[in-house]
Amino acid sequence: xxQSEQPAFQIEGDVMPPKAGTVDAYLADWAGQDGAxxxxxxxxxxxxxxxxxxxxxxxxxxxxxxxxLPAGANTDGDTQKRIDVASHDxxxxxxxEAGVAIILSEEAAAPVPGKAGGRLAVAVDPLDGSSxxxxxxxxxxxxxxxxxxGPDPFLVPGRRQIAAGYVSYGHTVDLGFSxxxxxxxxxxxxxxxxxxxxxxxxxxxxxAKELAFNASVTPHLQPAMRRFVEDCWAGKxxxxxxxxxxxxxxxxxxxxxxxxxxxxxxxxxxxxxxGYAKGRLRHVYECNPIAFLVxxxxxxxxxxxxxxxxxxxxxxxxxxxxxxxxAEEVDAVADYLQTGTAQAAE
Ligand SMILES: O=P(O)(O)OC[C@H]1O[C@](O)(COP(=O)(O)O)[C@@H](O)[C@@H]1O
Ligand SMILES: [Mg+2]
Ligand SMILES: [Mg+2]
Numbered sequence: 001x002x003q004s005e006q007p008a009f010q011i012e013g014d015v016m017p018p019k020a021g022t023v024d025a026y027l028a029d030w031a032g033q034d035g036a037x038x039x040x041x042x043x044x045x046x047x048x049x050x051x052x053x054x055x056x057x058x059x060x061x062x063x064x065x066x067x068x069l070p071a072g073a074n075t076d077g078d079t080q081k082r083i084d085v086a087s088h089d090x091x092x093x094x095x096x097e098a099g100v101a102i103i104l105s106e107e108a109a110a111p112v113p114g115k116a117g118g119r120l121a122v123a124v125d126p127l128d129g130s131s132x133x134x135x136x137x138x139x140x141x142x143x144x145x146x147x148x149x150g151p152d153p154f155l156v157p158g159r160r161q162i163a164a165g166y167v168s169y170g171h172t173v174d175l176g177f178s179x180x181x182x183x184x185x186x187x188x189x190x191x192x193x194x195x196x197x198x199x200x201x202x203x204x205x206x207x208a209k210e211l212a213f214n215a216s217v218t219p220h221l222q223p224a225m226r227r228f229v230e231d232c233w234a235g236k237x238x239x240x241x242x243x244x245x246x247x248x249x250x251x252x253x254x255x256x257x258x259x260x261x262x263x264x265x266x267x268x269x270x271x272x273x274x275g276y277a278k279g280r281l282r283h284v285y286e287c288n289p290i291a292f293l294v295x296x297x298x299x300x301x302x303x304x305x306x307x308x309x310x311x312x313x314x315x316x317x318x319x320x321x322x323x324x325x326x327a328e329e330v331d332a333v334a335d336y337l338q339t340g341t342a343q344a345a346e
Contacts, residue, residue: 137254142286168254264326
């Protein structure tokens with residue numbers, strides 16, 4: 001697992017705005033003759049191939065056999081479904097083939113060794129939102145690519161990520177990824193069996209008017225967060241001065257994709273329910289890639305106050321509170337949490 005004898009894995013270069021075409025062509029252009037970039041591109045292509053196969057299986061639903069049948073439990077105590085386990089196996093197999101040294105997945109207690117001598121580590125939530133399986137609502141895959149070095153490649157600040165991305169399995173199969181030059185968006189074309197670039201993420205530099213959070217936890221939120229929510233719902237004449245709408249898909253990747261397309265604010269912070277002191281979402285393979293993508297789109301991602309990418313995960317499956325989206329909304333949450341009052345609102 002430790003590749004400390006290897007040279008540091010560095011990716012540098014100019015910004016390359018996406019242009020129409022396939023993701024394969026974009027990555028080939030981006031990588032050029034650069035060996036390190038080529039390795040990253042190959043890993044992203046392996047992730048996309050796994051996603052393509054997973055999307056095909058998801059589209060068949062229960063016709064060949066119910067993918068939602070229970071198959072065990074993961075380290076977080078979540079019930080695993082057959083499709084959780086199958087998607088884990090698929091991603092580990094293709095990532096190992098692509099030369100990844102070590103893989104951290106939501107569905108395995110410890111990181112899984114991949115290819116000996118590989119220089120990259122991948123953290124992945126192979127199937128996000130799996131409580132949606134069988135309902136037709138969106139599901140997702142989310143991934144983070146890191147250098148496979150140091151005592152533990154995953155227990156490092158998220159700023160060390162080289163690339164991150166997701167695939168959202170909704171009525172379209174959508175990809176968002178970043179190699180550190182903005183967020184490229186693409187949609188899978190079933191007729192061409194390729195991801196085709198559709199553009200880049202909407203700028204998240206300003207404000208937004210859509211909230212995404214599990215509203216059923218409102219009574220358990222700490223007072224400052226409850227006040228934030230109440231002030232948002234108070235609308236134009238309330239302290240936040242505008243009307244908010246609510247969207248919650250129950251799949252983080254789906255909410256992320258919507259926010260990258262048309263802005264918004266997502267939060268899953270700590271609450272008073274047993275086991276939820278740090279929310280529900282896992283630092284390494286859910287929150288870090290999201291923070292990387294959101295910052296690349298001009299937005300912010302914090303644990304409520306501190307930029308998430310500056311924090312060191314306390315364990316492979318550790319949870320962390322997550323607030324992300326349009327920069328001004330994320331700042332407003334931090335103001336409420338720090339002052340405990342509505343004086344955050346202008
Ligand atoms: O409905 P809940 O339990 O509050 O949590 C929903 C959240 O949990 C998740 O389903 C966790 O991800 P997994 O399905 O990969 O465990 C997120 O996608 C979603 O945002
Ligand atoms: Mg998840
Ligand atoms: Mg999952």
